[in-house]
Amino acid sequence: MNYDHKTIEQKWQDKWNKDQLYKTSDDQDKLKYYILDMFPYPSGAGLHVGHPKGYIATDVTARMKMMQGFNVLHPMGWDAFGLPAEQFAIKTGTHPAITTKNNIDNFRRQIKMLGFSYDWDREINTTDDEYVKWTQWIFLQLYHKGLAYEAEVPVNWCPELKAVLANEEVVDGKSDIGGHPVLRVPMRQWMLKITDYAETLLAGLDDLDWPHSIKELQRNWIGRSEGANVDFYIPAIKENLTVFTTRPDTLFGATYMVMAPEHPFVKTLVKPEQKDAVNQYIDNASKKSDLDRTELNKEKTGVFLGAHAINPVNGEEIPIWISDYVLMSYGTGAIMAVPGQDQRDWDFAKTFNLPIIRTVKPSEEFDGEAYTGDGPAINSAFLDGLQVEEAKAKITNWLVNEGKGEKAIQYKLRDWLFSRQRYWGEPIPVIHQDGSPSPLSESELPLLLPEVEKYEPAGTGESPLANISEWVEVKDESGNIVGLRETNTMPQWAGSCWYYLRYIDPKNSEKGWDEAKEKYWMPVDLYVGGAEHAVLHLLYSRFWHHVLYDLGHVSTKEPFQKLFNQGMILGQDGTKMSKSRGNVVNPDETVDTFGADAMRIYEMFMGPLDKAKPWSTTGLQGCARFINKLWNIFFDEDGKLLSKINNESADKETLRALHQMIKKISDNLDQLHFNTCVSEFMIFTNHLQSQNSINKDVLKTFVVCINPFMPHLAEELWASLGESTELSYENWPFYEESLLESDTITIAVQVNGKRRSEINVSTNAKEDEVLEKAKASEKAATFIEGKEIVKEIYVKGRIVNIVVR
């Protein structure tokens, strides 16, 4: 009889539910284990089979940790603000809250059908009033710490749609919807000063157990550079133009300067005869789309201002240009150009016939243009002969002593643009009074979204909220307008920045979370999610966490101790699953046909968790087949326990197979190598299948082992073996070292490193004995015969190598 997944899986899920089996207590006597999934955005399309891959992995881990005696926190929730629900609202008039609720109900149903051990009492939703309250509360903490400010920042303005677009809505400089041109226009925005935390966010990475590549990504994103700020005196306006450079050692090769077109000095510096050209250049630059600016191999452009600066090291007068290859947003918005050692400067110098001086002697074989490698300084007066690092140190000291510069550190990281001109987000709890912002007090939170009739943007670039005057206008008792509410809302990142803290204490109405509980549960021990969040989500939430730590609201410096990125599941055709490609595999059908346990082990068996893999229906069938095979080891045609399952003591070979399996899966689970665990189950099942008599206790131990992977099947088998204790909290088995080894082992015999034969020896055989037997073994002997033995190597329990000449 086959395993009846429909009946059995439903039966146990109902029981778990009824018994509230996975309700997490805050009982602090036990060691805790906090295992977190990146919570999903509940889209209208529902789940495809790729989404739960990470959830399966965390569920397996969570269930194993429970069995190992840990108090496990494994929650699930919804990142429910976001654009799609708002766009649907614009199209249909359906309130985003309704769309969101429906989508969540569907997601929850789909997730539940896989039999996960989530504590659903801790489910959270970023759009709940009580949740929004604490998101806003954290914003106020940031505000009061001086980390939130308003600024004029360029945004993606689409005149045709009369709306500000998110970056992801802009494709190749055009609007995603309709393909209309998108301009960069400055508008008032809320910013968060993440740059203040650049250094600590960088340093914090060192101790985290994260994938190397993700740490590297974040390091690059933060982009720390060490160098110097150098002052160039401009006689015409009697002011210094400060530049940042990582190569102060090349100062003697600075033959001109370049400022960003937006640099504030441009207007005062430009000579009358250059004014027209400069203004035209500035105008063109502002119209350039992002695409134009990043175009590869593009020609350098620029205009001479007519002004000069003095090179502080040699008093030379050098011209000042403007060009859009210099960015206002990095460093000081101006550079010293050293074409001899910088390719961009070289290209610019060649285009405009500016002088090039090498200050580092290139290596002999060098035949490129700008030379960026190491070498002795040349044409650099007192630096001549010094290697780059030495020269940097010397010139920096010189600059400091002369009062012409200082050591400096720059970051690529920019402040976080925190406002969105949208309806479906957390309102920013600020009122503008007399032109300056004042935050709401804590007691006024949450500030909730008003009902609106239309979800379209206001048309002015403001959010739909701007049209609701009764909400925007804050009045005193006598009806006078005393302030205007902020109409921007927070980005979707806001809610996901701290959700891991809310899970700890999801129902607390007094606080975002209780300190004692936070201290017990934090940090997250294992965080699993897609690599697409490598930078933004993980950097933003680390930033908030660092701030909360500095304010004393959390007890750990970092939120996520260990991070793991699951790889995507691709369609059968090897491309990304998408509706348009028609290669989406639906989990509802999969579970209906093959069962939740089959889907669970298949997704774990596919390969290493972090690798992308194409879906294979035959592979899934193989896993369903395996489950049936295992089922048929227990039951006969009528579903009765087979009589070959008995209390006769297990043979040595079976015990060895059992304990080897326990050892391997225990080790592999710790390393998140789920695929090899499944193959261990298969190996042991194959072994059991060949047995005529099977000891009941062996099977019980086996059932305990498979439980994290196939909890429904395991429960059914557990009950069939007459057990009534709670399998989910059964002790995880230990392996016995003494049972792992057999009496005899097979040793490969190599001659000159080539395997020639193998011999069986007793496990504790002495080296001499093994070597004798190896040399005497038939095949090996023919290769040794007539040769001189130079060396004999024996690696205990593994291999013999006889070196002959």
Add this chain to the structure above:
RNA sequence: GCCCGGGUGAUGGAAUUGGUAGACAUGACGGACUUAAAAUCCGUUGGCUGAAUAAGCCGUGCCGGUUCGAGUCCGGCCCCGGGCACCA
């Protein structure tokens, strides 16, 4: 261009971290059961030479090195995936 990953049978992948390469699974082929099919079970399955489940040679992207021994370590190259991209 720069920074990370990664190249192992027809396919997904194993390999105790320097010690018998290809576990486990999929697919394919052969067999058993069946009137037949499905399901199930039992074999075979890296390549080449061979009648052979005799023996040998080759084989982990390519070239070279270290070592008694290299998928694993070192040097150089090629290809694929991801990220960043005028960041001074």
